[in-house]
Amino acid sequence: MTVFLLHSKRCFIENKFQEATLYIKDRCIHYIFNGQKRIDDVPFTSYGDFIIMPGIIDAHVHINEPGRTDWEGFDTATQAAAAGGITTLIEMPLNASPVTTTIDAFRQKKEAAKGKLHVNCGFYGGLIPLNAVEIEHLITFGAFGIKGFLSHSGIDEFPKVDAEHLKAVAPVLKQYDVPLLLHCELEDGEVPKVKNPKSYQEYLDSRPQRWENNAIDLALEIQKEFDIKVHIVHLSASELIEKLADRKSKTDKLSVETCPHYLFFSSEEIPDEAPIYKCAPPIREKKNNELLWDAIEKGTIDFIASDHSPAPAEIKQLGSGDFFTAWGGISGLQFTLSVMNTEFKLRGIPLEKLIPMLTQKPAEFLGLESRKGFLKKGYDADITIWDDTVEYMLTEEIINHRHKATPYLGQKLKGRVTDTFVNGCHVVHASKCINKNKGELLERSGRKVTTGNNSKRR
């Protein structure tokens, strides 16, 4: 039996900072004492003014193993996650090979993850045109949601789906109350012909807001027609924010995420020949991104996820500078907390707004809110401890991702994780990984829910 006490003057409990001492027993928060509390023979550590908060839950990560482990693997990605204060992540059904669109592929992925999970990890299943019959199996096998693309995914074996494919699986998603995650870009042929593939403006023009808007309209239609949970991944366009807010006021089955790169960078700052910034949907103009910030403040955007999607330098076309042939994906899950803290502080938005967007809100989206996402008695001891005031320069030496190329390199950031606990185990100390393989493989319950009032699963 392992027992210990963690104290701070700033524990994030019940959505506010308060002095408290967490009594950790085995893998759980056994009790929370107000103020400072010592117990004979129980090890006690005070973190002073550092923040003790629930472990970060990153609901959107691409790890690429098996099959493209040279891009990123479970070992490196989950170490980077732990160093960044992430204690749980959910992995996308692409870009590993095979893609997670069959039970067999799902088994291979779970097998590949064994012995390499330094934080908790669950999975989504994928929807492609010919696998509707697999969806129920993926759900009963523990998938946290089903992800589909409405535009080319970048991976040929993960083709896009259309309204008919979504309608075909909606009844199954409804039966299990599992969310449909949609990459919302709906391609049309009406984009300008590319003249200079190294121009960021041309790349931006090739994926207009209109594509996102059209896809979101379809997503809203499906949500309404079938009354299923629909989740808009990585919102980058601002034009339909009012519409999303309006629909969210009428249903609790619509959720929206965005990513740090849409909030931290803007297209005006992105030089030509710099595909390190390439992602889809693209990073848009400052004016657009300010409206994403409004949506964060108003709560229309539910949570922030990294969409960590790395690739080797040659596949990112870092040599040629060609935006159109480069892999689209931003690498950076280790730095979500620092990047967001830097920007929230600059804007004077309190951490009481940020922390739930990284913990409680994704826990609720994933149906994990009865054991993760909060510092509460009986909850899993997934804990992030960090200094929100320290400034540091992001250098290659501190990156735990497989590839060090990230657009955040060289940025001066504020706030750094010092310690991370996963399931009650101390996995990061002094910002270094000290304990491995303490994460567990997570599965969603995979039980049918009765139709009718089914907003809670667990």
Ligand SMILES: [Zn+2]
């Ligand atoms: Zn993604």
